[in-house]
Amino acid sequence: MADFIPVNEPLLDGNEKKYLNECIDTGWISSGGPFVKQFEAKFAETVRRKHAITVCNGSVALDAAVVALDIQAGDEVILPTFTIISCGAAIVRAGGIPVVVDCDPLTWNMDVSQIEAKITPKTKAIMVVHIYGLPVDMNPVLELADKYGLKIIEDAAEMHGQTYRDKPCGSFGGISTFSFYPNKHVTTGEGGIIVTDDDSLAEKCRSLRNLCFQPQRRFIHEELGWNLRFTNLQAAVGLAQLERLPEFVQRKRKMGAFYTELLAEVSQLELSLVKTDYAESIYWVYGMIIKDDVPFDAAEAMQRLREKKIGTRPFFWGMHEQPVFHKMGLLKDVSCPVAERLSRRGFYVPSGLALTEDQMKQVVIAVKEVFN
Structure with a gap:
């Protein structure tokens, strides 16, 4: 009798074991290990971004991105209704107000023709979420963001290796995020990453990831962050996955x-x-x-x-x-x-x-x- 077929099973038959053994042999299993920097650099290069900041999952990548963009109480963020709860939750936790648009019946992505009607003086950003296999039609969204001075948060959690008009998903707008959950094209078990070209946003995300420790006075805090750190073990698996x-x-x-x-x-x-x-x-x-x-x-x-x-x-x-x-x-x-x-x-x-x-x-x- 045939065995049960799970909805997803990752493929881990590349360099994963080799790199994990290296972590164990060297003792580098925490967030300070060399694979983290290698993985961040390789991922940034893959999606043509200047900075990549690894975090412990894709949901907190959205949390950090929203806070880094200074979404505050009363700020409205437009997003697709058809997406995972993490997207709405990140906005609400920051005090923002989610404003949803319906989706296109063919691509299942947000219906970009509905966005402009939802823009008000309180609108601060548009959160774009690429769904299941096809990207959002980005050009109209970029035009609206430019016209109204809005920020773009691009959730590319499901889009490893995808492009929009030959430009990598994850390279659009001010800040983008990915997930490395086991069902993604690149997995680290759990994990996520934030990518941006903005130096100040990258610095802010790195600080938020690491409890907002200060370089000179580590245990004196001007802001509240999280411990969102990504381990060398995760990065080792991710690097092996990214190679393929x-x-x-x-x-x-x-x-x-x-x-x-x-x-x-x-x-x-x-x-x-x-x-x-x-x-x-x-x-x-x-x-x-x-x-x-x-x-x-x-x-x-x-x-x-x-x-x-x-x-x-x-x-x-x-x-x-x-x-x-x-x-x-x-x-x-x-x-x-x-x-x-x-x-x-x-x-x-x-x-x-x-x-x-x-x-x-x-x-x-x-x-x-x-x-x-």
Whole structure:
């Protein structure tokens, strides 16, 4: 009988063990080790940024980025409703007010045509979040930021190796963040990074990462920071992963094409968009939407697939429907019909880098059985 196929399994068969052994042999396992600087430099070079500041996960990368940009109480930040809670949480924790826009039904990214109508005198920034495989259409966003003097926070957590019009995701706006969770194209187990070209922003993020210690008087604090430090062990794994990023992107695109070809005949599904005029999907995950005339939703489909030993995950639940924000009096009476449909009828199937072709065939057979 076939084994259960998890929704993600990382691929760790490069230099990971070699570099980890080096950490152990030298005793450098903390945040002070040489792999941290190597990884930061290599990552900055990869996304064409001047500075890279590693942190312990992608969520706190957003927290630090928001604080570094001086988002304060009452400041409004426009973001997509269809994203992970970390994005809204970072704004709210800083005292800011999240203002959401609905998403494009084809790319699942924020609908950039809705942004300008949401801008008010209180708007301080636009948080761009690239979703699942395709980037946000950045040119209109950059034009709006320039027109209204707004800051851009680019959450590129899912976009390792992706480009927008041949420019790396993570290179747009004032500050960008990535995640290195195990399901990402580059993983360090847990981890994240902040990238920027701004010297003062980089210095601020490094300080926030390290409890705002002062160089001359370490234990006297002018500001409150966090301990967000990234270990040499994590950096060792990350460096080994980053060495293979082009290979990983190629592998993901091959997997996406495989799924798209074999699932195209399932008429009850809307599959991940392959490309736009500005990018080709890198399939961070392989998502699909159950069409409206199918008499069951994503939760039911996922349960049926689990019974067939196929792991799945639901799509994001919109920020405007999060109970925690409603309790705070935020995002009440907001309607985002596209995101609401995606949240209820969207899910993704196994698509980790370690997935084999035989496993993908098993996934396809199970999906066809559920819908046919």
